[in-house]
Amino acid sequence: MQFQIKRDTLLKSLSIAHNIIERKNTIPILANVLLQTKNNKLSIIATDLDIIFHDEISNDLKIDQEGSTTTSATVLYDLLRKLPSNLDIVFDLQNENKLKISAKNSKFNLLCLPVDNFPNFADDFKAIPINLEGKKLLSLLNKTKISMSNDDTRHYLNGIFVHTTTSNKGSYLTGVATDTHRLSSSSMSIENVENFKSFILPKKTVFQLCNLLQETGENVSLSVGDTKIQFKIGSSRIVSKVIDGKFPDYTKVVPKGNKKLLNLKVKDFIQSIERVITVSIDRKEGVKVTLEKDNIQLFVNSSSSGEGRETLAANYNDENLTISFNSRYLLDIASAIEDEKIIMNLNDSVSPVLIQDNSDKNSYYVIMPMKI
Numbered sequence: 001m002q003f004q005i006k007r008d009t010l011l012k013s014l015s016i017a018h019n020i021i022e023r024k025n026t027i028p029i030l031a032n033v034l035l036q037t038k039n040n041k042l043s044i045i046a047t048d049l050d051i052i053f054h055d056e057i058s059n060d061l062k063i064d065q066e067g068s069t070t071t072s073a074t075v076l077y078d079l080l081r082k083l084p085s086n087l088d089i090v091f092d093l094q095n096e097n098k099l100k101i102s103a104k105n106s107k108f109n110l111l112c113l114p115v116d117n118f119p120n121f122a123d124d125f126k127a128i129p130i131n132l133e134g135k136k137l138l139s140l141l142n143k144t145k146i147s148m149s150n151d152d153t154r155h156y157l158n159g160i161f162v163h164t165t166t167s168n169k170g171s172y173l174t175g176v177a178t179d180t181h182r183l184s185s186s187s188m189s190i191e192n193v194e195n196f197k198s199f200i201l202p203k204k205t206v207f208q209l210c211n212l213l214q215e216t217g218e219n220v221s222l223s224v225g226d227t228k229i230q231f232k233i234g235s236s237r238i239v240s241k242v243i244d245g246k247f248p249d250y251t252k253v254v255p256k257g258n259k260k261l262l263n264l265k266v267k268d269f270i271q272s273i274e275r276v277i278t279v280s281i282d283r284k285e286g287v288k289v290t291l292e293k294d295n296i297q298l299f300v301n302s303s304s305s306g307e308g309r310e311t312l313a314a315n316y317n318d319e320n321l322t323i324s325f326n327s328r329y330l331l332d333i334a335s336a337i338e339d340e341k342i343i344m345n346l347n348d349s350v351s352p353v354l355i356q357d358n359s360d361k362n363s364y365y366v367i368m369p370m371k372i
Contacts, residue, residue, distance in 0.1 A: 001065055001067025001068060001069060002067075002090075002091065002093065003037050003061060003064060004090045005057070005062075005088075006086065007080055007086065007103065009061070010042075010080060011081060014044065014077045014080060016046075016053055016055070016208065016211060017033050017073055017077075020051050021046055021048060029070060029113050029117040030047065030119075031074070032071055032073060032113055033070065033071065033076065034069075034070050034115065035068060036068035036115075037063045037065075037067060037068070038066050040063060041061075042056070042063070043056055044056075047119060050202065051202075051238065052240075054239070055235060055236045057235070058235075067093055071110045071111065071112050072111070076110065079108060079110075083103050088103070090102040090103070096112065097111060123230070124225045124228070125223035125225045125228075126225070129221040129222060130193055130224075131219060131221055131222075132188070132190065132219065133188070134213050134217055135213075135217060136188040137213060138213040138214065140186040141206055141210050141213075143184055144175040144177045144184040144185065145177060146177075146184055146332040146333065147178050147183055147184040147332075148160065149177075149178070149180070155243060156200060156243055156245030156246060157247075158202065159177070160201045161176045161198065161199075161200050161201075163196070164196045164198070170189055171189070171192045173188050175187075178366075181370075182332075183250060183367075185365075188362065199224060199243075200242055201243075212231075216233055216236070228240060228241055253352060254352075254366055255353070258346055258351070258353070259345075260347065261316070262291055262316050262344040262346060263314065263316075263341055263342075263343050263344075264312060264314035264315065264341065264342060265340060265342075266339065266342040269334055272312050273330060273331055275310060276298045276300045276308035276310050277308070279300055279305050281302065281304060281305050286326055287299070287325055288322060288372055289324065291316045292316060293316055294313065294314065295312060295314055296311070296314045296316070297309065297310070297312075298310045298311075300327070318346075321346065323348075323349045323353070324370050324371065325370060336365070337355075337357045338359035342355065342357075343355065343357075343358065350371075351369070352366050352367070354366055
C-alpha cells in the first residue's frame with residue numbers, strides 16, 4: 001500500500017475516527033484505525049464494537065499501490081495534528097508490521113497490526129432509508145441531549161428516544177431525553193413514514209453524530225435495522241447499536257394545565273443565574289426564584305462561601321410564588337432557547353414546570369423543582 005494525501009483532508013476524518021475509539025482497550029486491534037486504498041478511494045474505519053465510523057476520501061489523494069493496514073488511531077491523529085497545515089503526506093506500507101509516513105522534513109515509522117484481526121461488519125438494513133435535513137437533525141440532537149441521564153441502573157435513559165409523532169399539521173421525527181429531573185423534547189417535520197421502528201440512540205453516538213453534522217452540514221440518510229441504526233452523511237457513515245430497553249411514557253410527566261405564566265428575556269436570565277451562583281463553589285446549590293408581578297428575584301445561599309441575590313425584570317400573571325431549581329439544569333435549558341424570551345408555565349412550588357420557546361414551537365422542556 002502506498003498513497004499520498006493532503007494532511008488537512010485526512011485529519012478531518014481522523015478527528016472523528018479517533019473519538020470513536022475507547023482509550024482503555026483490552027483488545028489491541030480496537031485501538032487501531034483501518035486504512036484501505038481501493039478503486040481510487042481511501043477508506044477509514046474505526047470501531048469500539050458498539051459504533052462503527054466509516055469514511056471514504058477521494059479528494060486530494062494519489063494512490064500508487066492499493067492495499068490495507070491498521071495502525072494506532074490516537075498516534076496517527078496526534079502526529080497529523082502537529083504537522084503544518086496543507087502538507088502532502090506519503091504513506092508507504094513497508095511490511096505487515098510497519099507503516100512509513102513521510103511529510104517534508106518529517107519521517108515516522110508506525111507499528112501496525114494485521115488487517116485480518118480487524119472486526120468484519122455486515123449491513124442488515126432492509127428498510128427504505130429516511131432522508132433528513134442535516135441542520136434540523138443537529139438542532140434536534142443538541143436540544144435533547146442536555147437531558148440525557150448518566151444513571152447506569154436505568155441504562156435506557158442514557159440516550160435519546162427517537163420516534164415518530166403525528167399532529168394535524170403532519171408527521172414528525174421526535175427526540176426525547178430525560179434524567180427524571182428534567183426532560184427535553186424536539187421534533188422535525190418529515191414525510192409520512194410507515195412502520196418506523198423507534199429506537200434509543202446511545203449517548204456516545206449522539207455526541208459523535210453531532211460532531212459529524214457540525215463539521216459537514218450535509219443531509220442525512222437514516223436506515224433502521226433490528227438492533228442497529230445507520231446514518232449516512234456525505235461520504236461518511238456511522239453505524240451504531242441501539243440501547244436495548246423500553247423508554248418510559250414521557251407524556252405523563254409533561255404538565256398540561258399550568259396556568260401561571262412567567263415571561264422574561266432569556267439572555268438576562270442566563271447572565272443573572274451565572275452571577276448569583278458564583279458564590280457557590282461547587283455549583284451544586286440550587287437557585288431560589290421568587291416570582292412577583294413585574295420582576296423575579298434570584299437567591300443562592302452557600303453554607304461554605306456566602307450568598308448572592310439579584311432582581312430581574314419579568315412579566316408574571318399570578319400571585320407571588322417561590323420555587324427552587326438546580327441552577328445547572330436551568331442554565332442548560334435556557335441556553336437551548338432560540339427566542340429572545342423564555343416562557344415558563346408553572347403550577348406551584350413542587351410541580352413540574354413546562355418551558356417553551358416561541359421561536360421553535362416543536363421543542364419544549366420540563367424541569368422538576370428542587371427542595372432547598
